[in-house]
Amino acid sequence: MKQLVRVLYLVIPKSDSGNLEKYWSEFIAFGFKQALSCIFPAFIFCMLVVSNLTTIPFLPRYDFLLIACVVMQAIMYFSKLESGMELLVITMFHVLGLIMEIYKVSMHSWSYPEFAYTKIYGVPLYSGFMYASVGSYVCQAWRWCSLKIINWPEFIPATLVSIGIYVNFFTHHYAYDFRWVLTLLLIIIFWKTKVIFTTNNIKRKMPLVLSFLLIGFFIWVAENMATYLGAWKYATQHEGWKMVSLGKISSWFLLIVLSIVIVIQLKFFRAYNKKQ
Template identity: 55%
Template sequence: MKPLSFLIHFGYNQALACLFPVAIFLTLALSKIIPLSILPRYDFILILCLLMQVFMVTAKFETWDELKVICLFHVIGLALELYKVHMGSWSYPEEGFSKLWGVPLYSGFMYASVASYMCQSWRRLHLTLVNWPPTIIAAITAAAIYLNFFTHHFIIDLRWILIGVVLLVFYRTIVTFTVNNQPYQMPVVLSFVLMGFFIWVAENVATFFGAWQYPNQEDGWHLVHFSKISSWLLLVIVSFLIVALLKHVKQTESRKQSINLSK
């Protein structure tokens, strides 16, 4: 496939996969630019996110199985937000009726939008994984990374050790994808790095529009420190592993059903 044709088809599928994240960014931008007198901004964002989620399912941009994955990410993300805000890592300074212990409920949608992107990319680009490690090892790796987001406040931060573990566990794993019926592939570790970087870029946009606020941004917006890329890299890995594990379970069940039907 010619480079231009590849970029057009790949960009089109990526644009569709990013529909939910883009909607959140537009909501953040509009609610920042246009003053709201009837409803607090955080509550307005939550309502629009809920409406967007309903639209994604009813318009069949997302399947019911994908919605289950997205709801799981709501829970995982909200738990992390509650803890991090409590520890002072960042804050949500504006008022809102839908805040729980200082965390607006719309924050779960920011994590869910990452899951939405991954699920849609998986389906639209027909992703497959080659040389995937044993499920138990992938699950333990994901759990260790997620727990480190909590425990590093009390013990040594293990992020660089965990990144080394990821390289060791997944160095042979290849992700294949299809663009306009043409197969392509890349090391899965490279896909982690790319997604982590672009989420860091998105984080800068989100904090610029006041989605949340780091301590050094209280006096005005500043570029999010480059060190945050490593945090997003790890969060991307956790997200990808959860989606991959659930997809693996789903595919295993489908194979079993096919085998039973063929008997």
């Protein structure tokens, strides 16, 4: 992987002559690093394409996807693309995501219509890896883009708003949907928080809330591709594929907040323990 990075990095144009060329070079390098960060999500997408085009006798599609995800996760760990701590974080996302999947499917928010041996309450186990892939992206982006956070909020408000987001995904079926209240709260809590990223040895920063929104949008784009390939189906898609509602962007926006808070809080906790 390191050799591949070196080779590909050499083809990225680097020039200080002219602002346009400089920004173009930086943009390409940024896109390259984002692609490296998306290695696990991209793999899942490729497996969705493969499993959509071919079938394996006696091996249901969802079971094939589970095996593929487990193998890829093992490869990433043993090749040191992911550390033990990152694997722990990703496993947390898998468990949290699988719990939410079981609940959401029971509430008929979406479904997995195909047969699989590895289903629990109608949910194939591979689905947890789709949440894990979001955690993998956050961990990989932290490394490739040399991310640094400034003005991170206090532990308690950041944690409470994250818990509130996760709980609201369950309770809004029975009670008031607090997503917009939670959105307002997290904007207030993270108003001063910035993320610094490095591309071509140039440091840039952006409001963390804006990064939440951008990542949420691109996950929504990926969700449209995934549902088109039959990864799962919303109620409106059983008679034919339809674009996922734009309102889902707000759900992914909130979910990525939960993901990033978990990653950063654990990194801060680990750094604190090392100092002791």
